[in-house]
Amino acid sequence: MAGVGTKSGVEYDARGLVEPDATVGDVAEIDGDKAQFDATDLTTRQINMLLKRLVYEQGIDDVTIVNPGSKHSLAVGILKRCKITFEGSPGWFACGIIDGPEVQINGRVGWSCGENMMSGVVTVERGAGSLTGAAIRGGDLVIKGDVGARTGIDQKGGLILVMGSVGINTGFMMQRGAQIICGDAGHGLGDSMYDGKIYVGGTVASLGVDCVLGEWDDSDTEYVNRKFAVHNLGTPPELQKFVCGKQLHNYDALEPSERKLVL
Amino acid sequence: MCGIAGIIHRDGAADLGAEMTKMLQSMKHRGPDSTGFALYGPKDDLVVIRFVLAEPNEGGFGLDERLEKNRAEVESRLAKIGADVATMNSETGYAFRATVRYSGELKPLADYLEDVPGCEVLSLGNSLEIIKDLGDADTVGDQYRLPGFTGTHGIGHVRMATESDVDLASAHPYWAYPFADVAVVHNGQLTNYHQWRRRLERAGHRLQSECDSEIIAVYLAQKMSSGMSLETAMKESLDDLDGVFTYLCVTGDQLGVAKDEMAAKPLVLFESDDLVAVATEEIAIRALVEREVETRDPYEREVLVWQV
Numbered sequence: 179m180a181g182v183g184t185k186s187g188v189e190y191d192a193r194g195l196v197e198p199d200a201t202v203g204d205v206a207e208i209d210g211d212k213a214q215f216d217a218t219d220l221t222t223r224q225i226n227m228l229l230k231r232l233v234y235e236q237g238i239d240d241v242t243i244v245n246p247g248s249k250h251s252l253a254v255g256i257l258k259r260c261k262i263t264f265e266g267s268p269g270w271f272a273c274g275i276i277d278g279p280e281v282q283i284n285g286r287v288g289w290s291c292g293e294n295m296m297s298g299v300v301t302v303e304r305g306a307g308s309l310t311g312a313a314i315r316g317g318d319l320v321i322k323g324d325v326g327a328r329t330g331i332d333q334k335g336g337l338i339l340v341m342g343s344v345g346i347n348t349g350f351m352m353q354r355g356a357q358i359i360c361g362d363a364g365h366g367l368g369d370s371m372y373d374g375k376i377y378v379g380g381t382v383a384s385l386g387v388d389c390v391l392g393e394w395d396d397s398d399t400e401y402v403n404r405k406f407a408v409h410n411l412g413t414p415p416e417l418q419k420f421v422c423g424k425q426l427h428n429y430d431a432l433e434p435s436e437r438k439l440v441l
Numbered sequence: 442m443c444g445i446a447g448i449i450h451r452d453g454a455a456d457l458g459a460e461m462t463k464m465l466q467s468m469k470h471r472g473p474d475s476t477g478f479a480l481y482g483p484k485d486d487l488v489v490i491r492f493v494l495a496e497p498n499e500g501g502f503g504l505d506e507r508l509e510k511n512r513a514e515v516e517s518r519l520a521k522i523g524a525d526v527a528t529m530n531s532e533t534g535y536a537f538r539a540t541v542r543y544s545g546e547l548k549p550l551a552d553y554l555e556d557v558p559g560c561e562v563l564s565l566g567n568s569l570e571i572i573k574d575l576g577d578a579d580t581v582g583d584q585y586r587l588p589g590f591t592g593t594h595g596i597g598h599v600r601m602a603t604e605s606d607v608d609l610a611s612a613h614p615y616w617a618y619p620f621a622d623v624a625v626v627h628n629g630q631l632t633n634y635h636q637w638r639r640r641l642e643r644a645g646h647r648l649q650s651e652c653d654s655e656i657i658a659v660y661l662a663q664k665m666s667s668g669m670s671l672e673t674a675m676k677e678s679l680d681d682l683d684g685v686f687t688y689l690c691v692t693g694d695q696l697g698v699a700k701d702e703m704a705a706k707p708l709v710l711f712e713s714d715d716l717v718a719v720a721t722e723e724i725a726i727r728a729l730v731e732r733e734v735e736t737r738d739p740y741e742r743e744v745l746v747w748q749v
Contacts, residue, residue, distance in 0.1 A: 247724070247727050248722070248723040248724040248726075248727045249724060250722075250724065265733075266733045267723060267727075267733065267736075269722070269723055269724055270722065270723075285733055286723075286735070286736060286737075288707075288709065288722065288723050289707055304735065305736075305737055305738070307707065307709070307738045308704060308707065308738060323737075324737065326704065326738040326740070327703070327704035327705075327740070327741060328704075345704055345738075345740045345741055346702070346703065346704055346740070346741045347703075364740065364741060365741070
């Protein structure tokens with residue numbers, strides 16, 4: 179399908195869904211093992227192509243991207259230890275499916291930051307949209323502002339640490355890992371969670387199905403203090419712990435044939 | 442999918458046409474099928490009517506003659522109902538902008554005009570102008586010469602047709618027939634659409650489309666016409682309307698946003714002393730404000746209203 183030119187210089191197909199031009203020149207300024215480039219005139223695909231080329235082919239392990247312009251899906255699928263800094267907001271789906279990088283975002287992020295992240299650290303200096311850390315499996319995702327709805331939905335490991343407040347259905351169907359929410363949590367906290375821990379410093383609008391107040395012990399204190407120290411976040415606020423009540427049907431010990439009899 | 446955007450200038454008028462075009466073009470990936478604008482120019486004693494006499498892709502033998510005949514019929518009817526035409530022009534041949542001196546009720550005026558074959562009134566009011574057509578924002582903006590349209594506030598919509606045709610009737614924004622200067626854009630689905638449609642039709646309203654978004658416009662305008670504030674009407678809509686939705690509503694001097702109780706549809710908000718901008722994606726706000734800005738996502742059941 180032929181591309182269609184627009185005033186912005188970006189090319190789309192007839193549905194406006196793809197950027198056929200995936201080539202990008204050597205626009206990065208390289209200084210030893212560090213590089214920096216301005217993304218103002220680059221498309222999402224060009225930014226990611228250049229980033230991967232620097233990290234995988236040119237051996238650069240510290241890349242700074244200036245003016246990302248909220249262009250979405252940036253720094254996705256980076257499976258190598260390196261440092262990536264965004265000077266500005268990378269938009270939606272930033273840093274998805276990463277395994278290893280340390281990402282510093284000097285701005286905010288839109289929906290689904292760090293989705294399916296495997297390991298590494300993502301630090302966001304401002305707020306984040308909904309679905310932050312969806313299905314995260316490992317690593318630390320630190321948001322210094324407020325976050326939208328469904329934070330850590332389907333979380334399978336790792337840590338989501340929010341210095342502000344979170345919206346509705348945070349921790350929905352969470353399966354493992356931890357969340358530390360320093361501010362308030364919206365309705366339905368931890369709804370249908372299977373396992374994991376959610377620490378909340380502020381008020382909780384309501385608990386979701388099968389989410390209950392947990393008993394605080396020394397390991398919780400050690401974990402929270404360690405994470406705050408690692409990320410230079412100062413002294414943690416007083417927190418409450420919420421866990422799975424394990425009363426839903428998926429926690430009973432009945433064999434399928436026995437369940438049929440019960441039903 | 443679809444994308445919505447809105448702007449309100451608190452410090453006077455700006456080139457609203459160019460600003461909204463930039464915002465909507467940056468969200469083309471959310472819907473390239475049609476683009477629409479509801480723009481508020483300077484308030485005038487004249488009534489501004491935006492209407493179409495045919496669909497953009499309509500063809501057939503004698504179309505030009507038919508359009509000319511129907512345009513003449515519209516002018517004749519305006520005269521008969523006591524609306525003195527000040528200006529009448531068209532950028533496309535099928536979509537028209539008229540200004541008239543008229544002090545009567547808007548409903549009979551709209552009904553009388555829409556009785557002309559092919560005529561659909563897109564908007565009526567003292568400052569509201571709804572412009573919508575097929576294609577992306579740059580295409581529609583160029584076609585209707587929107588850059589240079591000066592105004593204080595407006596909303597827009599890019600549409601990806603999923604459940605209805607690619608045509609003008611299904612394109613947003615929707616004017617709240619028959620109420621002056623009220624328009625809505627919406628991203629989401631109302632699951633009690635038919636219930637509200639029946640209620641509004643029983644109350645005497647006609648709906649231009651099969652689209653659930655139009656319900657929101659008429660619902661809000663009906664409440665405001667009985668003296669309710671926009672903010673209160675929008676808050677009540679969160680209980681009355683069922684489904685997942687984020688919508689924007691504009692009146693002659695206000696812009697409001699509302700998010701449903703699940704916060705299932707995205708919206709990003711930027712607010713400064715002189716400007717408020719909202720959009721489905723931050724990329725649209727960055728198209729307007731060319732620097733890093735502080736933005737946030739409104740939470741579930743959040744209603745916000747700003748005044749010009």
